[in-house]
Amino acid sequence: MNTQMNDQKEHIVSSFFGFPLSILLLGALFFVALVNRSIGLISVAGTTLLLMVGSILWARFAPFKVFPHLHMARTRLFPGEDLHLELFIRNEKLLPFYFSLEAPFHIEGQSIIPPFSQFHRSWNISLRKRGVYPLESCSLAFGDPFGLSLTKQSLPLPEEIIVYPRMKPIEGPISQFQEFFGLHPAKGLVEDPAWYAGTRDYTGDRPARFIHWKASARIGTVQEKIFEPTSHAKILVLVKVEGFTRALSKISSADPSQGILSRADLENAFENLLETVASWAYLSFKQGASLAFVTDGELVGDPEPFLPMGSGYEHLGRLLEKLARLRFPHSNFSWDGFNRLAYEIGRWGTGYIYSCYHRSEGEQVRQYLAPYRKNRLLILSVREEGE
Numbered sequence: 001m002n003t004q005m006n007d008q009k010e011h012i013v014s015s016f017f018g019f020p021l022s023i024l025l026l027g028a029l030f031f032v033a034l035v036n037r038s039i040g041l042i043s044v045a046g047t048t049l050l051l052m053v054g055s056i057l058w059a060r061f062a063p064f065k066v067f068p069h070l071h072m073a074r075t076r077l078f079p080g081e082d083l084h085l086e087l088f089i090r091n092e093k094l095l096p097f098y099f100s101l102e103a104p105f106h107i108e109g110q111s112i113i114p115p116f117s118q119f120h121r122s123w124n125i126s127l128r129k130r131g132v133y134p135l136e137s138c139s140l141a142f143g144d145p146f147g148l149s150l151t152k153q154s155l156p157l158p159e160e161i162i163v164y165p166r167m168k169p170i171e172g173p174i175s176q177f178q179e180f181f182g183l184h185p186a187k188g189l190v191e192d193p194a195w196y197a198g199t200r201d202y203t204g205d206r207p208a209r210f211i212h213w214k215a216s217a218r219i220g221t222v223q224e225k226i227f228e229p230t231s232h233a234k235i236l237v238l239v240k241v242e243g244f245t246r247a248l249s250k251i252s253s254a255d256p257s258q259g260i261l262s263r264a265d266l267e268n269a270f271e272n273l274l275e276t277v278a279s280w281a282y283l284s285f286k287q288g289a290s291l292a293f294v295t296d297g298e299l300v301g302d303p304e305p306f307l308p309m310g311s312g313y314e315h316l317g318r319l320l321e322k323l324a325r326l327r328f329p330h331s332n333f334s335w336d337g338f339n340r341l342a343y344e345i346g347r348w349g350t351g352y353i354y355s356c357y358h359r360s361e362g363e364q365v366r367q368y369l370a371p372y373r374k375n376r377l378l379i380l381s382v383r384e385e386g387e
Helices: 020-036 039-061 213-219 242-253 263-286 313-325 338-346 359-366 371-376
Strands: 010-014 066-072 082-091 097-103 107-113 117-126 131-134 138-143 149-155 160-163 196-201 223-227 234-239 290-295 306-310 351-358 377-383
Touching (some): 039 138, 082 107, 131 313, 234 263, 242 263, 263 290, 306 338
Parallel strands (some): 234 351
Antiparallel strands (some): 010 149, 097 107
């Protein structure tokens, strides 16, 4: 991110000796000393006044012909990965200056930049928890070498750091979510005749109706048609936080001696559930499934609690970002439109990965599914017993 300092907002931040009131008092003292011809007082007041005015002018002109460059290699991470932040400052004037940095994640730095020189510093910040880390404006302060007066200017950082849920090692097929022709219909008993993909030499182990006669006459050898599937597994990932909301509301009213889970226990269970959901979504993506997402929870910085059906790495990244933005629920949050939106997204031959607090929440949904779709429901829950 390149930013020229002259384009940023600035304001003077001075020590006590730089306050306008102090300058007025010193100016009055210097005038009285001149009137009374007090050599000692004139020298002290004049030197101090000159130092104060000089430091303010120095701080005012320090940012000119200074070119900073703040660089972040990545803004999308997984837990435990390091955020690499680099700062470059180039001073293209004769005037040296004092420099200090205030940035997110408690990053601080200070130095004196000599004339016509460059400054470079880097930081590695380890982010270990899922979530959204908004980058507040980075503040650069320039002043005289003594630090008496400073000119503060802001480098706005509109980006935010997204930390995805941690991935767990999950293996297994997703055959329960496949459509009629399946993910690999050419290997099955019935081929999907609606999507023609090309030809190949006739092997003799397929019926003659698959021979492509025009291609055979043009090439001179018998060719057979190759078909690819027109449909594949479609999975709607649902994250229902209503059960966590009810459990959270019970904590404040429960007797501690009853052995009720604490808020920290609920938060850990919530994080573990999201990690499992993200792992299943990634496994489904690797096996060729299209994914959609819907939740009844709040998303930090995102007003859309759903993601339409799609595929590809970019779409998977958007789904993981939704999971990263999902906030742990508070006790009085609810959303009535969750079931309706889930029905609209998943009504056309979709399987479900239903994540919730109690398994009974998912079992209640199963009874409303059509008989041929009941086995397309995978329930991920924190607690197996019902309420």
